[in-house]
Amino acid sequence: MKKYLPTIPDFPAFAHGGDYNPDQWMDRYPEVLEEDIRLMDLAGCNTFSVGIFSWARYEPREGEFQFEWMRYILDRLHAAGKQVFLATPSGSKPAWMSSTYPEVCRMDARGRREHHQGRHNHCFTSPLYREKVAEMNRKLAKEFGAHPAVKLWHLSNEYNGECHCEQCHRAFREWLRVRYGSLEELNHAWWAHFWSHTFHEWQEIDPRDASIEGMRLDWLRFITSQTVDFMKHEIASLRAAGAEQPVFTNMMGVFPHLDYWRFAEVVDVIADDSYPAWRYEDEADRRTASRTAMIHDMHRSMKGGKPWLLMESCPDSPQWIQTPKPKRPEVYRTEMLQAVAHGSDSVLYFQWRKGRGGMEKFHGAVVDHVGSEHTRVFRQVAELGSTLSKLCDVIGTTVCPQVAILFDWEVRWALENSRGTGMIHYVESVVEAHRACWKRGVSTDILESTCPLDSYKLVVAPHLYLLKPGVVERLRRFVEQGGTLVLTSHTGVVTEHNLCHRGGFPGGGLRELCGVWAEEVDYLYEGASQKLSMNEGNSLGLIGNYETGRVCEVLHAEGAEVLAAVTSDYYAGHPVLTRNRVGNGSVYYLGTPPDEDFLGAFMAALMRECGIEPVLQTTLPEGVSAQVRTDGTTDFVFIQNFSKRPRKLVLDAREYRCVESDMQLSGLLELAPWQTRILRR
Ligand code: GLA
Ligand code: ZN
Numbered sequence: 001m002k003k004y005l006p007t008i009p010d011f012p013a014f015a016h017g018g019d020y021n022p023d024q025w026m027d028r029y030p031e032v033l034e035e036d037i038r039l040m041d042l043a044g045c046n047t048f049s050v051g052i053f054s055w056a057r058y059e060p061r062e063g064e065f066q067f068e069w070m071r072y073i074l075d076r077l078h079a080a081g082k083q084v085f086l087a088t089p090s091g092s093k094p095a096w097m098s099s100t101y102p103e104v105c106r107m108d109a110r111g112r113r114e115h116h117q118g119r120h121n122h123c124f125t126s127p128l129y130r131e132k133v134a135e136m137n138r139k140l141a142k143e144f145g146a147h148p149a150v151k152l153w154h155l156s157n158e159y160n161g162e163c164h165c166e167q168c169h170r171a172f173r174e175w176l177r178v179r180y181g182s183l184e185e186l187n188h189a190w191w192a193h194f195w196s197h198t199f200h201e202w203q204e205i206d207p208r209d210a211s212i213e214g215m216r217l218d219w220l221r222f223i224t225s226q227t228v229d230f231m232k233h234e235i236a237s238l239r240a241a242g243a244e245q246p247v248f249t250n251m252m253g254v255f256p257h258l259d260y261w262r263f264a265e266v267v268d269v270i271a272d273d274s275y276p277a278w279r280y281e282d283e284a285d286r287r288t289a290s291r292t293a294m295i296h297d298m299h300r301s302m303k304g305g306k307p308w309l310l311m312e313s314c315p316d317s318p319q320w321i322q323t324p325k326p327k328r329p330e331v332y333r334t335e336m337l338q339a340v341a342h343g344s345d346s347v348l349y350f351q352w353r354k355g356r357g358g359m360e361k362f363h364g365a366v367v368d369h370v371g372s373e374h375t376r377v378f379r380q381v382a383e384l385g386s387t388l389s390k391l392c393d394v395i396g397t398t399v400c401p402q403v404a405i406l407f408d409w410e411v412r413w414a415l416e417n418s419r420g421t422g423m424i425h426y427v428e429s430v431v432e433a434h435r436a437c438w439k440r441g442v443s444t445d446i447l448e449s450t451c452p453l454d455s456y457k458l459v460v461a462p463h464l465y466l467l468k469p470g471v472v473e474r475l476r477r478f479v480e481q482g483g484t485l486v487l488t489s490h491t492g493v494v495t496e497h498n499l500c501h502r503g504g505f506p507g508g509g510l511r512e513l514c515g516v517w518a519e520e521v522d523y524l525y526e527g528a529s530q531k532l533s534m535n536e537g538n539s540l541g542l543i544g545n546y547e548t549g550r551v552c553e554v555l556h557a558e559g560a561e562v563l564a565a566v567t568s569d570y571y572a573g574h575p576v577l578t579r580n581r582v583g584n585g586s587v588y589y590l591g592t593p594p595d596e597d598f599l600g601a602f603m604a605a606l607m608r609e610c611g612i613e614p615v616l617q618t619t620l621p622e623g624v625s626a627q628v629r630t631d632g633t634t635d636f637v638f639i640q641n642f643s644k645r646p647r648k649l650v651l652d653a654r655e656y657r658c659v660e661s662d663m664q665l666s667g668l669l670e671l672a673p674w675q676t677r678i679l680r681r
Contacts, residue, residue: 001632004306004396007269007345008047008083008151009246012395014340014388015047015083015309018349018366022050022073023057025353033073035371036353037080042373043366044385047083048352049154049311050074051140053119055089058136062096067143078149085248086150088140088234090133091157092119097132104129107165109208123163124230125171133230134237141241152269154311155234155249159227160258164208172222173202179218189497190214214498216417221410224259232266250311253295254427256416259409261448264302272299273312273350274339277321278331282643286623287435289642292335293342293625294434298407298446300343305398305445310339312350316364316377327364329380330674334640336384337676341627341638345395347388349381390660391678394636397629401443402612405433406461408449414466414498415490421465423523423551424490429462429593433486436596436603441614441626453478457610460486462593465493467501472509479513480583484610487514488590489521489553506589514589515560515580518553522571526550531568532576532598538563539579540605546598548576553591560589577602617652624649624671637679641671656681 006012017040025032040046051058051070059065077084098105098116103126105114114121122129144150162168180186183199190212192198197212199205207219235247246268251260253272264270276292278285299308315332317324327335336347351360353367366381373382407430415426430446437444445456449471453459459478464471464487472492479485492506501507505518524530529547540563554571560578567573576591594602607614615626615637623643629636636659641647648670656665659678671677 001398001400001630003631004398006395007307007309011083011151013046013392014395015346015348016385016388017045017047017082017352018049019052019312019351020048020050020353021053021351021355023054023069024355026069032353033076036367037076037082039367039373039378040080040082040352043378043382044389045352045366045381046081047085047151047346047348048077049085049087049348050077051089052087052154052157053089053092054087055092055136056094058089058140059094062100065139067139070144071147074144074147074149078147082149083151084149085152085154086140086144087154088133088137088156088238090122090136090234093122093129093132101128103165103167104132106161106163107168109164111164113165120158120161123165123168124226125163125165125167127167130230130233133234137234137237138241141238141243145238145241145243145245150245152245153238153243153247155231155247155267158250158252158273159231160252160255162223162257168226169207171226172207172219173205175222175225176205176218177202189499191499210417213417213419217410217413217498220257220413220417221259223257224262224409227258228262228266231263235266248309248311251299254298254407256412261302261409270299270302270306270308271311272296272308274310275312275314275318276335278327278335280325280328280331280644282623282645285642289338289623289625289640290435290438291431292338293438293627294405294431294446296339296342296344297434297444300398301445301447301451305343305400307343307345307396307398309346309348310336310344311346311348313339313348314364315349315366315381318364319360319362324362324364326376328674329376329383330672332380333384333387334642334674334676337387337638337678338625338640340391340394341625341629341640343398343629347384387660391636393631393634394629397631397636399443399628399630400455401445402457402610403437403442404445404447404451404453404456404459405430405437406449406459406464407446408464408466408468410468410496411449411464411466414494415463418494418498421490424463424465424593426463426465429488432593432596432599433460433462436599438625439620440604440607441616441620442607442612443615443628450474453483454481456483457612458484458486458606461491462488464491466496466498467492467494467508467510468496472513476509476513476582479585479587482584484586484588484606486588486590486606489518489551489592491589511558513580513582514578514587515558516575516578516589517556517558518591519556520554522552522554522569524548524550524552530566532564533567534564535562540602540609542601542605544601546601547595549593549595551593552576555589555591563588616649618650621647621649623647635681637681638676639669639671639679640676641674644673646673647671654681
């Protein structure tokens with residue numbers, strides 16, 4: 001097991017701090033910078049992202065540049081021992097640019113050019129905007145690339161959105177030309193003879209037609225590709241001017257419209273923004289906790305286990321949630337340490353200080369409008385700062401899970417953009433499969449469908465609806481070599497073009513691999529389900545009766561062992577859970593999205609059979625999670641209670657010490673409501 005180098009070069013401590021906007025204050029309130037530095041020290045905060053939305057100050061009029069103010073801020077932060085992530089300001093352009101060059105503004109789907117407003121609103125294709133961004137980035141790199149405070153580059157901010165200007169549409173057509181070569185290929189891939197959509201000229205292609213499901217999928221791919229291309233352009237301009245620091249951009253969890261795996265290929269460090277909405281109600285919070293855990297696991301998996309950065313989070317409550325209830329101290333602490341438990345080497349907030357005006361003046365921040373350290377939120381941040389300072393040994397540690405769950409944006413897009421599959425909730429099914437591991441304290445990676453699988457014992461791929469080239473071969477190899485694979489309903493339905501496989505589902509070679517044919521799908525009304533029963537003497541030792549979800553495939557076993565069968569309606573007697581032995585491994589096929597009980601029983605049996613080791617050899621109470629990070633010698637075990645009730649568990653026989661108190665621990669471990677305990681073993 002390897003330990004990674006610190007994410008911030010030569011800084012083997014947790015990055016604690018966040019977005020800092022001193023430029024909002026410096027003209028009228030110059031004393032605020034010094035006051036902030038005093039407060040940063042008190043809060044144990046050491047790392048700040050600056051300049052994210054500063055273009056209008058860097059370049060107030062076209063070609064007139066001002067950088068001295070930023071140099072002053074960097075100098076002061078550096079003198080105070082702070083690390084800086086310097087942003088490229090492309091996330092918000094200055095007003096003069098929109099009025100002089102309207103092409104930098106986006107066009108909506110009705111062909112209306114947006115006026116200057118808000119942020120995150122530039123056209124990703126506009127050569128002019130790209131040139132302006134490159135010029136700005138080169139200047140920033142020249143001015144500050146060698147500044148000792150600058151440790152990483154924060155590329156733009158939460159890249160997102162699409163534009164329907166002629167330049168974007170033309171770029172889409174060019175992208176298609178490279179992908180398909182000819183209109184004939186494209187017409188076939190999109191099944192374009194349907195409704196007389198056959199294209200005879202490239203310029204006839206208009207991405208706004210959602211009735212061509214293949215095109216919709218390609219448009220989404222294009223948005224990611226164009227955004228990544230824009231990001232590469234930003235990186236190249238920094239590098240061209242000599243900036244050498246690693247780069248990252250802040251992602252948004254499982255944001256629907258961008259395939260972040262393509263981002264991961266071009267950034268040096270993975271960074272994510274996380275705003276879980278706690279309800280202070282156990283069942284809802286347990287679900288939120290497990291969903292957040294899944295997203296964190298994905299970000300850790302994106303660079304093969306390398307620690308990532310929690311770039312934005314809220315120390316209190318964001319102003320944009322419906323009920324901005326103050327975040328209770330223990331809830332805050334457990335939320336932040338959850339990211340650490342899942343591989344983050346930072347706790348960073350949006351934002352350091354509340355601004356006096358603008359849409360975010362009531363967004364939770366470390367420093368409130370009262371302006372002092374004497375607030376509950378400030379105290380809780382300072383307390384966490386002191387905890388993090390005791391966790392330096394955790395920096396660079398990771399985990400090597402034996403289980404992987406597949407979550408693939410293209411699968412999601414295909415499912416969500418095909419009429420007739422609306423009852424499949426892809427993200428939720430992935431979260432549920434992950435939860436079955438999470439609640440047992442089993443570490444899990446979240447991978448896209450093309451990732452290598454060799455190091456895992458168990459791979460679960462919910463609704464692998466779209467098959468990218470090479471995926472079936474990889475799955476087959478994984479199973480032949482002894483792996484256990486779980487596939488669920490709506491698998492192998494379409495090719496990468498959203499064209500149905502011929503010859504029966506699951507297609508593309510999976511029918512043979514699974515030993516199963518899914519003839520039809522039964523969709524059930526709300527509240528309805530079919531009954532199912534485990535077959536006596538099945539090889540997993542499952543017993544009992546359960547119910548299906550609201551979707552159930554009518555399966556035929558074609559060589560697979562039937563573990564469970566439906567016992568109601570016209571397809572009573574048909575399998576619902578099967579196992580096919582292939583080579584040294586097994587493929588399970590589950591024809592329904594199971595409820596938590598059924599999935600729980602099935603996953604528990606699989607884990608026993610595969611010899612999957614949980615973090616703790618003990619049963620975890622409801623709402624409690626156990627995660628581990630290790631350097632191969634020392635394990636750091638994070639036990640977290642996401643419930644408002646106290647919980648207890650019995651530690652296994654290994655030697656444990658509390659990281660914070662250094663006390664030895666054994667036997668019964670008590671957890672107060674929302675408490676996190678960090679143990680060393
Ligand atoms: C996003 C943005 C930040 C800020 C926060 C508020 O994550 O990146 O600039 O607007 O939301 O929650
Ligand atoms: Zn455009």
